[in-house]
Amino acid sequence: MASSVLSSAATSLQQQNHKPTTTFFSPTRFTSHNQLCSFTTCFKRNPVKCNASLDNISENLFKNTLELDQSLSLFPVFRSGYEQFQSATAELPEMEKWGILVFAGFTWLYLTARPGVLIGAIDTYFLAPLQFGFDSLTGRRSLKMSDFLVGNRLGEGTFGVVYSGVIVPKNMNAEERVQKNGRRNASMMDGQFKQKVILKKVKIGVQGAEECGDFEEWFNYRLSRAAPETCAKFLGSFIADKTNSQFTKGGKWLVWKFEGDLDLADYMKDRNFPLNLESVMFGRVLQGMDSIERNALIIKQIMRQIVTSLKKIHDNGIVHRDIKPANLVVTKKGRIKLIDFGAAADLRIGKNFVPKLGLLDPDYCPPELYVLPEETPKPPPEPIAAFLSPILWQLNSPDLFDMYSAGIVLLQMAIPTLRSTSGLKNFNLEIKTVGYDLNKWRERTRSRPDLSILDLDSGRGWDLVTKLISERGFLRRGRLSAAAALRHPYFFLGSDQAASVISKLSLTK
Numbered sequence: 001m002a003s004s005v006l007s008s009a010a011t012s013l014q015q016q017n018h019k020p021t022t023t024f025f026s027p028t029r030f031t032s033h034n035q036l037c038s039f040t041t042c043f044k045r046n047p048v049k050c051n052a053s054l055d056n057i058s059e060n061l062f063k064n065t066l067e068l069d070q071s072l073s074l075f076p077v078f079r080s081g082y083e084q085f086q087s088a089t090a091e092l093p094e095m096e097k098w099g100i101l102v103f104a105g106f107t108w109l110y111l112t113a114r115p116g117v118l119i120g121a122i123d124t125y126f127l128a129p130l131q132f133g134f135d136s137l138t139g140r141r142s143l144k145m146s147d148f149l150v151g152n153r154l155g156e157g158t159f160g161v162v163y164s165g166v167i168v169p170k171n172m173n174a175e176e177r178v179q180k181n182g183r184r185n186a187s188m189m190d191g192q193f194k195q196k197v198i199l200k201k202v203k204i205g206v207q208g209a210e211e212c213g214d215f216e217e218w219f220n221y222r223l224s225r226a227a228p229e230t231c232a233k234f235l236g237s238f239i240a241d242k243t244n245s246q247f248t249k250g251g252k253w254l255v256w257k258f259e260g261d262l263d264l265a266d267y268m269k270d271r272n273f274p275l276n277l278e279s280v281m282f283g284r285v286l287q288g289m290d291s292i293e294r295n296a297l298i299i300k301q302i303m304r305q306i307v308t309s310l311k312k313i314h315d316n317g318i319v320h321r322d323i324k325p326a327n328l329v330v331t332k333k334g335r336i337k338l339i340d341f342g343a344a345a346d347l348r349i350g351k352n353f354v355p356k357l358g359l360l361d362p363d364y365c366p367p368e369l370y371v372l373p374e375e376t377p378k379p380p381p382e383p384i385a386a387f388l389s390p391i392l393w394q395l396n397s398p399d400l401f402d403m404y405s406a407g408i409v410l411l412q413m414a415i416p417t418l419r420s421t422s423g424l425k426n427f428n429l430e431i432k433t434v435g436y437d438l439n440k441w442r443e444r445t446r447s448r449p450d451l452s453i454l455d456l457d458s459g460r461g462w463d464l465v466t467k468l469i470s471e472r473g474f475l476r477r478g479r480l481s482a483a484a485a486l487r488h489p490y491f492f493l494g495s496d497q498a499a500s501v502i503s504k505l506s507l508t509k
């Protein structure tokens, strides 16, 4: 009887073509197969003793076959893939089947490891052309200079000048209106112009400016597909078609949605920082806490947003390379948006990566100065660079470059004396002399910093910042990545998130 049950179980398995390969999908199924083999040996020796375990095995096999059928029927794609795999490898010995599976698993891991060769290829060959087609249809790729009225100058970098501006409604001649009103800015204030924008004029005649403008445009399009919530909304670009008081014919302009009046640097200049951001971040004044706790909560919420955005861009192979308060715009809703991708590098395909070229603000730049070691060669053609990028990323952890800058931003937010330019410069001199060891700096600095915010909750903030501001260690690691920072106990408690949720709930009442 035992042998007939055994043979019927085996036949039924064979009929369903599930015999050994079923084991690939579930550890329990694998156990049944092993059980079946050991049972055969055991049965030859002692048929009576083995009867009980036979029932067990047949029950297990039946359950497992059912389980496999159920799980495969939930995912028709897997079912057909599984069936194809079965028929393609039916003739192969077990070892080779395993070899194929291990190879496929390894390839999958490689293609999906940071910086994401597979998703990058999908983006390049499918999503980017799709976005281009969609934008062309909706007119986003055919912006004109007459679509905008340029206002105040907001800032100037090496490669561009930034202005505030507005979108001119269709069927209105903005220049005529300005001439009638006499003053450009007064005209912009009248109610006709509903949508504010930020315009960046790429400098003409400055070496590398044009290239930098093209890179910034490329990064903005790339992020608008990959991580739109992390950065200011990019509206497109145009080339000025004539020269007048604002435009020079042939000059390139980039345009973004206006995200907010102030950046983090502006807020930090105020003596009242971080309380000046309390109602922006949480929608109200936090109650039932002393001022240090309120300050700490606001800073934690800002830092959480910065690190979360960094994680998203790093997941896509992009390193910003210019993280600083002036490049973090605060929206009306309390969201922190990254801006200024002119210095960013995409290390999946080597975009904007030139060996030994630092484009950085020395106050926020890590000691290694470069995102990849100096001896890294010029990137090969894009598909080859993309193929090699997971190895390059694993060996060099380029994302840790931004994490150092994020650490400096945290230190500045938490220690008031480091918010001034001179305070930060002095800190940078001191930290260099102690080999970028924050604990040593704490012991030796003469600046008597107020560390109370970082020392709260048994010094969680201090511990985090010491793990961000440091030299690279073994294998160019030794600093926390954005993902690891988000798992640090500083963020773990989530009190800032609770406050944010509670404030949102009370606002919607």
Ligand SMILES: Nc1ncnc2c1ncn2[C@@H]1O[C@H](COP(=O)(O)OP(=O)(O)OP(=O)(O)O)[C@@H](O)[C@H]1O
Residues within 6 Å of the ligand: 154, 155, 156, 157, 158, 160, 161, 162, 198, 232, 233, 256, 257, 258, 259, 260, 261, 262, 263, 326, 327, 329, 339, 340, 342
């Ligand atoms: N989308 C935006 N919404 C609101 N303000 C913005 C936006 N983009 C830029 N700004 C403001 O303009 C300023 C300058 O922008 P940006 O940093 O891109 O220019 P830049 O010329 O490269 O300057 P720098 O090189 O000195 O950082 C920012 O500090 C910010 O205050």
